Each structure stands twice: as C-alpha cells, then as structure tokens.
Amino acid sequence: MGKTKNPKYKRAQFSPDGLTVSAVKDLVAEEDDVGDCPAVELLEKLHSPCADMREYACASISRMVQQSKSIPGLLQRHAVRRIGPLMLDNSLAVRETAAGALRNLSVCGGLEVCEVMVQQDVLTPLSALLKECCVGFQTNSTPMKKEPKHTVEDVANEAVNLLWNLCENSSTAVSVFNKAALLDTLLPCLERHPHHIQLALSAAHCLHTVTEENTELAVSVTSPVLAVLENMLLSTEPDMEHILLRTLAAGSVWNLKSCLSPAHQPDALSAVVAALAHCLGLDFGTVASELWQTQAARTADGPAATEEHPAGGAVEEAEDMCELGEEARANRRKGSQKCTWTDKDISDFLPRDRLELRGALALLTAQQTSLEIIVNMCCSDEPSDDEWEELSSSDESEMCADSCTVDENTSLLSPLCLSAELHTMLLNYNIPQQVLKRAEFPSPVALEICSKDSTWRCLIKKMHRVQCRALTCLHNILAAMDTECLGGAAGLQVVAQRLSWLVFSLAGQNGDGSFLEAVTSAMRSLLQIMASKNIPPCMNPQQLLSVCEAATSCDLVSVRVNALAIVGITGSTLAKEAGSAHTLQLMGRVLLHVASRDCNLVVCGEALDALLDVFADGEEAERAAHDIGLLAALKALQPAFKAKIRKEGRAKHRPDQLCVLDNVRINLRRFIGYLESMQKK
Missing domain, CATH: 1.25.10 (Leucine-rich Repeat Variant)
Structure with missing residues (x-):
C-alpha cells in the first residue's frame, strides 16, 4: 500500500457548502408561511424611479444575503432576474451595487445557488455589462451619467468578481464563458493594471480560474491574449499587488502552455518559473515589517491602526466572507482524497485606505498561488510503479482489472510528467530550497506584527495556509524530482529533521487539520525515498x-x-x-x-x-x-x-x-x- 498520488490543485470553489437543494426548498417553504419579509419590500424598491432608492435596495440585499437563511426567500422571489437588469442601469452607482449584490449572493450561496443564478440567466446581463465596460475603457466615456464617486473600473471590478465566482462554482458558467467569448472582455480589464490594480487582479484571478483544464478555451486563445499575459509576466513593478498579478499571469500561461509554439515554450516557461521564484524568494517577515513601519509613518498624524480603527469593522466583514470559504473547504474535504482548497482572496473587500494590509495580503496570496502552480507542475495523476506492484501479474486482482488504466501523455510540458527542461529550470531558480523555506513555521516577526492589530490578524491564518501549501509542494517535489536537488543524503537528513520538528513540536500544531495532513504527507514521501536509498531515518x-x-x-x-x-x-x-x-x-x-x-x-x-x-x-x-x-x-x-x-x-x-x-x-x-x-x- 504505502504509496500516495501527488496532490494536484484545482482552482478553488468558493463556498460549495452553501445551501443544498433540500435546504433551499425547506427554507423557501418557511418563507411562504411567513408571507411578508424585508426581502419583499427591498425587491419592490428595485423598480423605483429613483436611482438612489434602487441603489439602496441593492446595497441592502447585498448585506442581507450574508445571512444564509435569507437566500432561499430571495431566490423564490426571483431576485436574480430582478437584480440582473440593474447591472445595465443608467446609473453607475446602481450598476455597481447590483453587481455587488449578485456577487455576494454567489459567494454566500455556494455551488447550488451559483448554479441557480446561471440557470436564471444572470450571465446575459453580466456579459452585456462587461462589454459596455470595455467600451468605456476605450472611449473614456459611457452612455451613463457621470458620477464622481463611481467609475467604470469600479463597476467592472464587481462584475468580474461575480464572473469569477460563478466560473469557480459552475461548469455551466465556464461553458457560457467560452461560447460568449468573454475572454475578450477580461483582456481590457487586465490592461488597466497601471490605473486600477484591483480590477486587473480580479480579472487575473478569473482568467487563472477559467483557463485550468479548459481545452475548449485553449483552442480559441489568440496571440493578443498571450501578448497581454507576457506583458504582465515581464513587468517589473515592485509593489506586492503587481507581484501577485505576475504570479496569476504565470499560472494562466502554465494553464495555456499547449497554445504556445514549440519555439516559444522554453522562454515562456523560463519566465513563469522566474516569476514564481522571485515571489517565493521574498521573506514575508521582512516585507510585513517594512509595510507595518510604512503604515505607522503614514498614520502618525491620523487615526492609529489600533483596535479602534474605523476600518476594523470592514476588515472583520472581509474576513467573515473569507471564512465562508474556509468552512466550505473543511466540509468538502471530508472523505475526499483530492487536495482542493478554498481560499478566496479577500483583498477586494478591504477598505481602500488599508494600503499596507492589502500589500501584505497580496504577497501571501501570491506565494500561496506560486506553490499551487509548482504542485501542479510536479503532479502526476498516474500511479507509481511500486504503488501497483504485482497487480498486473497477479491473477487474484480481478477487482482492479478494469480500473487500473494509464492515461498516456507525452507532452513536453504536461503536468503528468516532469520534463528535463522543467526539472533544470526549477533547479536553476532554486525552487526546492525556496519551497523548503516557505514550509518552515511563520517567522516570529510576522506573527508579532499581525498580532498587534485586529485588522492584520486575518493574515495569521493565511501564513499557516502558505506553510501547508509549501509542505504539499515539497511532497510533490520529492516524488517528481531527483533527490540530489535537496542536497543528496545529507540534504535529505536536514529536511527530515525540519519536518520532524514540525510534526512533533507544539508550535506546529496550528489547529488546522490541513497542516497535519500536509506535513505528514511530506514526511511520508521523504521517508520512502530515504528508505529506498538506505539512508537512516531521523x-x-x-x-x-x-x-x-x-x-x-x-x-x-x-x-x-x-x-x-x-x-x-x-x-x-x-x-x-x-x-x-x-x-x-x-x-x-x-x-x-x-x-x-x-x-x-x-x-x-x-x-x-x-x-x-x-x-x-x-x-x-x-x-x-x-x-x-x-x-x-x-x-x-x-x-x-x-x-x-x-x-x-x-x-x-x-x-x-x-x-x-x-x-x-x-x-x-x-x-x-x-x-x-x-x-x-
């Protein structure tokens, strides 16, 4: 038995534990018994001739859906069909809040609700909105009334986030994305990164999601698409949000590697690995310390970043939205052998004045994403030779005769194998060593900083999550690469000692089962290799x-x-x-x-x-x-x-x-x- 497949990352599904069909039906029945509820009044206000009233109704529904018990009543009253047209309202504010309300509904409702939203044709007005936004980018004018507090980019950001959530949770949405050529609407959003980085990041997240294992989309990818990705991948902006943007671009290029010409593949792959290495090479403790000092200097003459900071409530709300995905992850993973995680980036929910917090979160998200990409690079969906030892020759293995088939794939850059070129690049950029550093416990400096301020505490869980990804990544590296990449026998002993410390130290028990799963998986792989090479255990x-x-x-x-x-x-x-x-x-x-x-x-x-x-x-x-x-x-x-x-x-x-x-x-x-x-x- 003793062998395990390399875990592979699928793009996360934000909240698949949302509401089951039976739960929706039960709660809808309860709503019918009540007869009257706040949702009725708010839904009626959506048709008000006053734009401010329509905006108020959308904003109120956006808050209401965060209470899951309100969602069935809204769905039963066709809220999606009634809010959807407001994404094309004459008022920018109404468009933004309508898209935001549907975005929150998709986040809080989960898989079932996202599927219902797609069935209720939310993608038709959403597609039209995105196309109008693209026209607004190009002409710097829109058919809508100019509003100083709302911009076309803000509207597009909510729309792209809604599209991202739907595509994460619904294969039907991905199919519509392909058929409606919505990739063309993401490119202008990506190109806005010098002026509106949050919009570009949302578009990059969405693109990273829809390009994974999407052969239908891959065949339609054109040179302009690859050029935009290359432009982002080769950018040199030093701030953390642009580092995240480059990382997401690297992930999309990896997903679309089959679209690259053989002559262009080596350069593209080198750029991808270089971006990942640069991201992983940044020490979060050092970066967090610098950002904290910058925040302290910037706020020296204003409100201090303390428990009483007015932005704290908004940050807590953002963290609560993220926790929906965390709970979903725990529920979904019970009984599942696939390594899929739900880790929704919450930076877009953070107050805009929390620049340093946004930067810190962006770096952690970039490092987490980098590790997930490397996991997939080193992933094998095929059983190892010794895992299926004796099965082919044993006449007593009838049970698995029909199931043990091997999917052949000899592509140079296939994630089913680690090519010599990719192996060399990973070593040249010291990827194994960088992964090992990220697998060590978060630095005391970073933990101290994040403990000082309630608005920074959400980063502690994120740090642990990066550590778990690094441990899983190490597991796959050990399985896919020559052990000499970690320093031979002596290097493996050092790695084993570090992993042993993580397994047995109280500091390593961070309360998350995913940590124990990740560290024991890495330890198991390492000990298997050491035993095969007669290296004494640690x-x-x-x-x-x-x-x-x-x-x-x-x-x-x-x-x-x-x-x-x-x-x-x-x-x-x-x-x-x-x-x-x-x-x-x-x-x-x-x-x-x-x-x-x-x-x-x-x-x-x-x-x-x-x-x-x-x-x-x-x-x-x-x-x-x-x-x-x-x-x-x-x-x-x-x-x-x-x-x-x-x-x-x-x-x-x-x-x-x-x-x-x-x-x-x-x-x-x-x-x-x-x-x-x-x-x-």
Whole structure:
C-alpha cells in the first residue's frame, strides 16, 4: 500500500457548502408561511424611479444575503432576474451595487445557488455589462451619467468578481464563458493594471480560474491574449499587488502552455518559473515589517491602526466572507482524497485606505498561488510503479482489472510528467530550497506584527495556509524530482529533521487539520525515498510511538493513513537494528489495534500494510512477532478484512483505493503463510 498520488490543485470553489437543494426548498417553504419579509419590500424598491432608492435596495440585499437563511426567500422571489437588469442601469452607482449584490449572493450561496443564478440567466446581463465596460475603457466615456464617486473600473471590478465566482462554482458558467467569448472582455480589464490594480487582479484571478483544464478555451486563445499575459509576466513593478498579478499571469500561461509554439515554450516557461521564484524568494517577515513601519509613518498624524480603527469593522466583514470559504473547504474535504482548497482572496473587500494590509495580503496570496502552480507542475495523476506492484501479474486482482488504466501523455510540458527542461529550470531558480523555506513555521516577526492589530490578524491564518501549501509542494517535489536537488543524503537528513520538528513540536500544531495532513504527507514521501536509498531515518523510538498515537487519535483519515505509513516505513528500517524488539512490539500492538478497530477500511488496510513492512524480515522482527502473537492476530483479522472489502469496497471507495486494498489482501494471505512456515522451523 504505502504509496500516495501527488496532490494536484484545482482552482478553488468558493463556498460549495452553501445551501443544498433540500435546504433551499425547506427554507423557501418557511418563507411562504411567513408571507411578508424585508426581502419583499427591498425587491419592490428595485423598480423605483429613483436611482438612489434602487441603489439602496441593492446595497441592502447585498448585506442581507450574508445571512444564509435569507437566500432561499430571495431566490423564490426571483431576485436574480430582478437584480440582473440593474447591472445595465443608467446609473453607475446602481450598476455597481447590483453587481455587488449578485456577487455576494454567489459567494454566500455556494455551488447550488451559483448554479441557480446561471440557470436564471444572470450571465446575459453580466456579459452585456462587461462589454459596455470595455467600451468605456476605450472611449473614456459611457452612455451613463457621470458620477464622481463611481467609475467604470469600479463597476467592472464587481462584475468580474461575480464572473469569477460563478466560473469557480459552475461548469455551466465556464461553458457560457467560452461560447460568449468573454475572454475578450477580461483582456481590457487586465490592461488597466497601471490605473486600477484591483480590477486587473480580479480579472487575473478569473482568467487563472477559467483557463485550468479548459481545452475548449485553449483552442480559441489568440496571440493578443498571450501578448497581454507576457506583458504582465515581464513587468517589473515592485509593489506586492503587481507581484501577485505576475504570479496569476504565470499560472494562466502554465494553464495555456499547449497554445504556445514549440519555439516559444522554453522562454515562456523560463519566465513563469522566474516569476514564481522571485515571489517565493521574498521573506514575508521582512516585507510585513517594512509595510507595518510604512503604515505607522503614514498614520502618525491620523487615526492609529489600533483596535479602534474605523476600518476594523470592514476588515472583520472581509474576513467573515473569507471564512465562508474556509468552512466550505473543511466540509468538502471530508472523505475526499483530492487536495482542493478554498481560499478566496479577500483583498477586494478591504477598505481602500488599508494600503499596507492589502500589500501584505497580496504577497501571501501570491506565494500561496506560486506553490499551487509548482504542485501542479510536479503532479502526476498516474500511479507509481511500486504503488501497483504485482497487480498486473497477479491473477487474484480481478477487482482492479478494469480500473487500473494509464492515461498516456507525452507532452513536453504536461503536468503528468516532469520534463528535463522543467526539472533544470526549477533547479536553476532554486525552487526546492525556496519551497523548503516557505514550509518552515511563520517567522516570529510576522506573527508579532499581525498580532498587534485586529485588522492584520486575518493574515495569521493565511501564513499557516502558505506553510501547508509549501509542505504539499515539497511532497510533490520529492516524488517528481531527483533527490540530489535537496542536497543528496545529507540534504535529505536536514529536511527530515525540519519536518520532524514540525510534526512533533507544539508550535506546529496550528489547529488546522490541513497542516497535519500536509506535513505528514511530506514526511511520508521523504521517508520512502530515504528508505529506498538506505539512508537512516531521523526519528527515535519515542517519536515513532508518538506517530502511532496520532494514528489512533486524529479525526482526519488522511492523517491516520500517513501516520501509519510513516510507522511502517521507519519500523521496517528499525527492525534491522539490534535490540529493537521491544520497540517493535509496541508498534505492532498499536498497528494491530488500528487494523482491528478503526472504522475506515482504508485505514485498516494501511495498518495491515504497515504491519507487513515492519515484521517482514530480521531476527528482531521475528522475536517481536512471536512475543505479540502476530500470527494468531492476523489469522483472526483476515476473514473480517476480506468481508469488509466485499461488503463496502465498491460502494464507498475509489478504484485506486480498491486496487491497493486488494493488494493488501493478497499480501496478507502470503505473509500469514510465511509466518506459518517460520513457525514450523
């Protein structure tokens, strides 16, 4: 068992836990019983002849949808169809607030609501609005009444964010994006970056989303599109928001690499890797300190950046909007083996006077995005050779005969393989070392700064998130690259020591299950490589027993699986050392307990696989196996394990998991036979 696929990043879906169809129906029924509610009055005000009243109604609905219980009533009363036309209102203010209300609805409603919005034709007025905005950019005039507090760029920013949310959550929206040629409306928004960086960033986020695995769009990409991306990628603006813009451009170029000519691919890829390396090379502690000092100097004659800062409430609201996605991520990942995260950039919700906070958040978002891009560069969707060991030759693996197919892809820059050119570029730009630095715990300087001000505290979670991405990225680098890139045996030992510190230090337990999943995945990959090269492990017996404890106590299945694999890998090496029988006994008892008691079949299979690894060979292993009665225990476990595979295998588990479980079943039978033969000697 003992092998895992490299995690791959999909673009995040902002709030897929929003409201299920049944929940919507239930709450709509409740709304019908009430008969009257604030939504009715606000929806009526949308048709007021007064522009200020229409704006007020849109703004009120924008706030109302942040209470999820109000969403079904609004949908039942066709709010989307009633607000949508106001995106083409004669007033810029009404256009902006209408687009903002629908944007918030898409954020707070989640997958189901976004799908409903698309079905209710929100993309028709949205597309028209974006096209009119593009005309306004070009002519510097619009058919709308001039309003000093509202600009065409502000309207376009809300519209692009709405489009981004819809495309993240709805494949139908992506299909409409392709057919309506909305890519042409994003390009002018991107080109506004010298004048309106927030609009350009929103467009860049949207483009990064819609270009991922979108072959229909890729075939229609033209030279002007690539030229705009190249212009952003090669820009030299030093501020943090432009660094984020370059990172998003790099991600889009990577997504569209199939559109590049063979002659242009190496230069484009080099520019992509250079942008990622520059971003990761910036130390957030240093940047945060400089930005904090700048903020202090700028506000010295005005309100201090303290708890009482008037912008604090707006920042808290922005953080709350982000938390919707965080909760969604946790819910969606339960039972899922794919590494998909929900991390919506909240910078657009922050007050405009918080320039330094915007810059700090932009850098963290850029580093997170850079790491996700590198993860996909080093990702393999194919099973490794040793993961499917013996499956092709075993006549007892009927269960996975139809599912273990290999998708061949020999493209030079395919994410299914790491080409020699890409490997060299990643090394030339010191990407592995940069990733390792980001995997270390956030600097005390940055944590202290972010703890001083309530408006900066949202960055602490973001720092931990960057660390988790770096650990996952390290996992994929270890699996895809030559280990010499980390300094050979000595370098791997150093990395192992750092990861061990993260696993076992209290400082590393940041309360987020994703941290334990990321660090144990990286540790597992590293120990597999070290074992294959006969490099001594870095953990002592006490630490191994701590991992055993984690295997039985953590709620997250992936962490338990990783912990068990770490025990198996390290225990198999420990079994070759003299005097290790006592430790092996303790490990064996814990693994037997997990294999017999854990409610998850995959975890049980990993525990059995670890047992086979630990007690496969060596005098110490034989002595320990005899002392704990391993043969009798495995004989007792075998029938229940086989029955559990037959009962719930196909219904609850993926084909790749079934293949591995079936392999464990076969190896367990063989191992029992081996123990029986040893007992007869």
